[in-house]
Amino acid sequence: MQFDEAKIDDAVLALLYLTLHDNGRAWKTLDFDAMNRLHQRGLILDPASKAKSVVLTEEGEARAKVLAEKLFGK
Numbered sequence: 001m002q003f004d005e006a007k008i009d010d011a012v013l014a015l016l017y018l019t020l021h022d023n024g025r026a027w028k029t030l031d032f033d034a035m036n037r038l039h040q041r042g043l044i045l046d047p048a049s050k051a052k053s054v055v056l057t058e059e060g061e062a063r064a065k066v067l068a069e070k071l072f073g074k
Contacts (some may be wrong), residue, residue, distance in 0.1 A: 009038055022053075026053055
């Protein structure tokens, strides 16, 4: 089966939104390839660090909120 990476990235970004804490930080225990794509798109800061969390950009946080509501809202 082939997967749509854009849809995967949207789901990952929405999941990051669900774990936001401390001024836009989110736990980064998700797929590294998806995290790298989100970084390349300017939605998160560089995930390649020793930190267990990643910082969402302003644009990333706004998009993440919309996606979280769309994918997981009632």
